[in-house]
Amino acid sequence: MTTLQTITLPVQGMDCTTCAQHIERDLSLLPGVQHAQVLLSAEKATVQFDSTQLDRATLVRRIEQSGYRVPSASDAAPAAADLGTLSSSIIVVFGLIFLAVIGLVILGEQFGWLDALTTVVPWPIGLALVLVGGFPIFRSVIRSALKGTVISHTLMSVGVVAALVIGEWPTAVLVVLFMRTGEYAERFTTERARRAVKDLTAMAPKTARVERNGHAMTIPLDAVLVGDVVIVRPGDAIPVDGTVVSGRATVNQAAITGESMPVEVGPDQTVFAATLAAAGSLRVQATAVGADSTFGKVIALVEEAEAHRADVQRIGDTFSAYYLPVVAGIAILTFLLRHDPLATAAVLLVACSCSFALATPIAMLASIGAAAKQGMLIKGGKYIEALAQADVLLVDKTGTLTVGRPTVTAIVPLDTTPAAEVLAMAAAAERDSEHPLAAAIRQAAQRRRLPVQAPESFTAVPGHGIRAQIGADTIMVGNQRMVGDGAAHPEGDRLEAAGNTVVAVARNGAVIGLIALADTVRPEITDALAAIRAQGIGTIEMLTGDNARVAAALASQVGISYRANLLPEDKIAVVRDYQSKGHRVVMIGDGVNDAPALAQAHVGIAMGVVGTDVALEAAHIALMRDDWMLVPAVLAVAKRTMQVVKGNIAFTAMYNLVGLTLAALGVLPPVFAAAAQSLPDLGIMANSARLLRLRGIPKRRATTIPVAERAADSCTDGCCTLAEPATAIIPLQDRRL
Structure with a gap:
């Protein structure tokens, strides 16, 4: 008996892919964990583990020990748009406040206000301000250090300690301020990228109105069962995938297809969860609910897309892993060569490894979410x-x-078998096939009200066609490879040359007729x-x-x-x-x-x-x-995304190179270094946010492609009349090939 169990836990507090990687590693080290995957965009961890060795509480405890939070089911869900939907004016205000703080720092340095503080305010008070303000960051650094891990805030924390040791506690306080500002900027940047995915999730209805015991009642969506009849009123979002039992409505399917033009639906037609009944009402029998619905699968695939990282992202992740030790080495060299503790502290403070970790995934998340809203998954x-x-x-x-919706255009009997019987035999053989070609043959028989028997057996032969047993007869429908040379016939050649696809129908090894079909480009x-x-x-x-x-x-x-x-x-x-x-x-x-x-x-x-x-x-x-x-x-989305990614990486690399150089030379004081390290995240956000709005998707312009010739009706008994002449008739071949 298997003891493997898979659980999905919500995780809050992740700012970049490095956070997700730390949690994955910590979970994987637990005995009994078979696989752990943490998704930054979806803010969740999926863990496969041995239930005899672990339980949910242990997994939650490990995540919280890593410095992150697992909200309980009773906690209010975080607002999807708290940060992601901040208006441009709020962003401008945030920027002005940030610049004002930097301005005050510059004035403080210029006029010696910061130095004066050290004589007026006792050092213990300064220390208390640093500890209180930086507690969340210092806690994460200490937890990581105990596990032998260096994170992006480790070097900055060392810089804070260095400032305290040399008595520059005002500098340490400002460094903490900028660390918290940078942390907020990282969260803001990540939330902006999550926005498109969360907007998609928000489209799903949370409740459904169902018929139970002759009464209509509103229940949570997770309480709806397959087979329930759901009532959809005008203006409602359809909560389930299902088949319309009664009623008619105009349905906007933009949540699924990205197409804003509504479609008309009625009895026996299929509707999908998260689509909107703009006009009319429906009674829908549920066939799939929640995560099993088409919309649920789209959301899951978009969330899990983060796991399929681009090669350029893996390079960025590797660079981030080696970047911090390199910065530490530069700081040591700076101290050994210049004997300047302030310059050494500035090197530690200016380093911004998170910007490298954010450069690729932020752009990818933004593009994937925005593309999904337009029907590109x-x-x-x-x-x-x-x-x-x-x-x-x-x-x-x-x-x-x-188009893939062929129609029968001609039937050619090759012996004494009537055309109607040729079509009926083919429809019977294709009765259980889901192929568009089979559907066209069945529809042709249905329109002519021909009797269609159920086959005793049915076999699809890849690359050839269909073989079925109908009573005492073995019926084959397919190409020449299937039925033999008997399928070769001048009339079949003429129909193919005219733009039709021709399949042969054989009974007990003898070809009894040809069926021509056509499709539209x-x-x-x-x-x-x-x-x-x-x-x-x-x-x-x-x-x-x-x-x-x-x-x-x-x-x-x-x-x-x-x-x-x-x-x-x-x-x-x-x-x-x-x-x-x-x-x-x-x-x-x-x-x-x-x-x-x-x-x-x-x-x-x-x-x-x-x-x-x-x-x-x-x-x-x-x-x-x-x-x-x-x-x-989607090609344009890919090319534009990669341009943004390359721009992010180039900007981050140049920014850090200049910052480290100026800090090592003593040109950039520790306070300015701390302020400077939070700016790359905002630059990456501004550049990547352009991807949240896709540029205009090309509109299709209707065209017609004429056919050289229209096949004549070869039906000799009048039962199979060709459709009216039309443009864009293209041959259809069996897709079993």
């Missing part, structure tokens, strides 16, 4: 970094370049591909299991290269081939059938994944709505 900084470097884009065809694809090329993607290639003639027709119409007749393993091989040549590869697919290729690529992007659990898990980036303009948009 990025699962980690490593994928932002890889996407910004990408130079090859590989694209699935069906459901990606095309996405109208925004031309503009999207142009925008992608403008962002530096030099190679765009379509990978498809379709035959070369059909693939060539589509590729020429959208202006990209192609590879045809590919099996799933062939697509993976193409990705690996590009990677072996040093390219950074992005793969775009539907997130289900293309999962292996998506996983193999440096960045896998799945389109239109709302309500699709497999797609959410398979891709590194999930686009919550079927809009190709989101692809250049």
Whole structure:
């Protein structure tokens, strides 16, 4: 019997990734802990442990011993916007107060006021002011020292002690003031980055109105059960994923898809938690609640994105680990060479390691949260970094370049079997398939009111098609690899050349007919591909299991290269081939059938994944709505984010280099050094905060792509009439290929 248990604990007081790493390390050292993950953005720790060795109280105690707080369930939740939603005017006031304090310090130094204080006020009072003001910081430093760890405030605390030893207690008091100011600045910076994630979380309703025993009652969301019928009134946020039982409403799905244009929903349609019923009322039967809903999974993935750190962030973390010992070494050299305790103290005080730790994750958190609000779910900084470097884009065809909602355009009997029977046999074989091609065949049979039998057995053959047992007959629906050479027919060639995808239907090994289907290319694809090329993607290639003639027709119409007749393993091989040549590869697919290729690529992007659990898990980036303009948009987010990260790192490195140099030369007094060390955090915040507001996402402009020829109706018995001629008819091949 397993004794492993996983628990999630809220953690308060973290300011940067270094804090999260300290807690992770401290938890991991406990006997019985298998895995510990601390997320700065979500302010929580997830711990997997042996319940026979540990309990929740022990884990909480260890976190609190590390200098952080685990609020109890009865504590009021911290306001999500206390710091994150401060207005610009408040930020300006904060800056003015900070500058005023620095001004007073300058005047104090200029006119000797600080020195005069040492003769008027006894040293013990100064010591008491330092201890009281700096107690929270000194406590963290001492706890870390007892564990053999040096944190960012350790060196500054040594500087405070040095100031006290030489009798400069006013300097020590001001240093403590600036330490607390810097601590506040770090919290402010981190909260600004958390803002987008918290805004997302705030969209989730906390209660639901359900029908119980014939009565409507309002209950907490965590008390709602799958199967409950939830009442949604006009203006309410829908609290669960579910199916509409009755009623009609206009629903704003921006919380899930980022699309502000509302959709109309009615009976038997699916709705999602956190979407807003702008007009109309609904009765919804819950199919997923809380963390199991689509919105809950989006929140979880956004929070956990922090765990997938970019390489540049790992470099920053490593630099931070070595930075403090280097600063200590510089301080020692300064004292040995200059014999100046004030300059030595200034070196210790000016060092700002937290700014290095904040430079990358703050920008990543801001971008990931802001992108999620626009329907772009990025699962980690490593994928932002890889996407910004990408130079090859590989694209699935069906459901990606095309809409993925095919229709039957023609049926060609090849023996004495009537066209209606060919369609009925195919629909029966495809009855249990979830593939869009199968759905199109079933819909065609349903529209013609054909009887469709339930198959006794059903097997999907990857790269080939479907095999099913229907009564005494074995029915196969698929390509020539599935049914043999009997699928080759001049009429099938003509239909493919006209822009259709053709599948063969075989009964007991003999081909009895062909079914032609067509799909529509996405109208925004031309503009999207142009925008992608403008962002530096030099190679765009379509990978498809379709035959070369059909693939060539589509590729020429959208202006990209192609590879045809590919099996799933062939697509993976193409990705690996590009990677072996040093390219950074992005793969775009539907997130289900293309999962292996998506996983193999440096960045896998799945389109239109709302309500699709497999797609959410398979891709590194999930686009919550079927809009190709989101692809250049997420590329722009990645490139802009990396520009901000590089700017943060360059600014921090230069600032610290100048500060350490001036301090070591005695140009920067300890008081000014302490003031200076808190400024980089504000600079990083100001630069990274630009990412909280995404620049305008490109809008799609409807276009049509004409088809060279429209296939004629090949149905000989009048039961299968083609749809009216239309633009943008593109062949659809079975995505089982």
